[in-house]
Structures are given as C-alpha cells and as structure tokens.
C-alpha cells in the first residue's frame with residue numbers, strides 16, 4: 158500500500174466527501190464503482206499534486222479546473238488498443254462476424270460499450286469489412302452500423318479523429334495494418350472505408366440507456382470490472398434487453414457472467430467470454 162492510499166484508508170470520511178463532490182459536480186456515479194479502484198486512482202493524483210490528503214486535494218479541484226479534468230480522466234481508465242487480446246478478435250471473427258454478415262435480416266447493429274478512444278469499434282469494423290470483401294457481402298457491410306459509447310469526452314473526440322500512435326497497433330496483424338492504415342506525419346490514420354459505419358456518442362452505462370434500440374452484437378470489455386456487483390448485474394440485464402434474440406455479448410477475458418445472468422445467455426466461446434442471448 159502506498160502512503161497516499163494508506164492515508165485514504167484511514168481518512169474514510171475525507172474519501173466519502175470527495176466522492177460526493179465528484180458525483181455532485183461531475184455526475185460521475187462514484188457509488189457504482191469499486192471503492193478500491195477509486196481510492197487507488199485518487200491516491201495517484203493526491204501524490205502527484207503533493208497534497209496531504211482528500212481535503213487539501215478537494216481545494217485543488219476547486220481552484221484548478223485542469224486538475225479536475227486530469228482526475229476524471231484518471232478515474233475512467235482509458236487503456237485500449239486495436240485488436241487488444243487478439244484471441245478474442247479471432248473468436249469474434251470465426252464465431253460472430255459470419256452470423257452477423259450472412260443473415261438476411263435487418264442490417265447489423267453493433268454497440269461497443271466503453272469504447273475509450275475507439276480502437277475496439279474500429280477493430281470490429283475491419284473484421285466485418287474483411288469478411289464482406291471475401292464473401293461478397295459488401296452491401297450488408299455498407300448498411301451496418303457500429304456505435305462506440307463512453308463517458309470520457311476527450312476519448313470520444315480522439316476516436317472521431319481516428320489518428321493514433323503506432324503503439325496503438327502493437328497487436329494488429331501486419332496484413333490488417335497494411336490494408337487499413339496509412340502513415341501520416343509520425344502518426345497512423347485509419348482508412349475512410351472502415352471509419353464510415355462507425356459513430357461515437359457520449360453515454361453513461363450506469364444510466365442504463367442504450368444508444369440503439371436493438372443490437373446484434375454488444376462488446377463490453379475491461380469496463381464492468383470497475384463496477385460494484387449490483388451495477389454489473391443491472392448492466393448485464395440491460396444488455397440482455399437491448400440485444401435481439403440470438404444477439405451476441407462479448408465480455409472478453411477479464412470479465413464473465415455471474416449469478417442469475419448466466420441463465421440469460423448461452424456460451425459461444427467459453428475462454429473469450431462470448432455469449433448469445435437465449
């Protein structure tokens with residue numbers, strides 16, 4: 158335990174007051190996140206600013222809007238990559254994309270919930286585009302819609318620009334890198350053809366208001382792990398409601414279905430935590 162985290166454990170009242178302040182002033186639903194996560198993140202900022210504890214840090218937030226932005230950015234944990242955990246994408250490619258692209262029904266609707274800077278929805282767009290090119294289903298690709306949502310507006314702006322550091326592609330297979338990215342002034346830009354179906358929107362998952370009426374595929378990876386169990390259960394029930402019958406839910410390696418939620422879905426790929434609505 159670092160000194161700052163340690164002092165927060167002993168200053169529970171100070172921590173609670175800070176949480177109330179952030180919830181009140183920024184609409185961030187602190188009570189639905191795991192305490193330990195929030196304490197760790199806040200301790201990092203307190204240390205970075207050399208503050209003695211929550212109370213002094215709260216004063217810094219009042220006088221420095223930039224520090225408030227830094228704190229919010231730190232609380233939301235925005236780590237991501239294109240094709241992060243390639244095995245999950247390999248499973249999506251073989252088990253999910255053909256089902257979405259070969260069906261004759263309504264155009265596929267995909268929701269990447271907690272998309273950070275957009276690498277996840279764009280990765281799915283590339284897989285769908287590749288499949289469409291190989292299977293002659295371009296019309297279906299052109300009608301597809303992929304929406305990425307997050308509560309971090311800075312991340313969403315970045316996602317819309319679709320220009321990345323090379324390090325964001327460290328898990329991207331070379332053939333996909335060559336086909337869908339071009340070098341641009343020391344950065345890497347995503348080609349227009351795979352950007353077209355992807356849009357971004359601010360949406361708080363803890364508000365349980367889906368950005369689409371119905372989804373054929375929902376990806377929510379490395380997000381619910383930060384939520385309290387009750388919020389996780391409510392969110393999974395919300396995903397279930399939003400999915401069409403037979404729709405897919407991808408939770409990825411880190412998270413899984415717990416308790417009653419297991420009865421709502423059948424496993425499609427156990428290791429990569431891919432499920433289908435019963």
Ligand SMILES: C[S@@+](CC[C@H](N)C(=O)[O-])C[C@H]1O[C@@H](n2cnc3c(N)ncnc32)[C@H](O)[C@@H]1O
Nearest residue numbers: 233236237271273307308309361362363378379
């Ligand atoms: C670690 S990133 C995951 C990115 C991507 N899904 C992946 O696995 O690579 C977690 C994202 O969840 C977002 N997030 C956290 N709480 C959220 C909430 N209540 N509603 C929507 N997004 C949230 C954060 O802003 C962050 O961008």
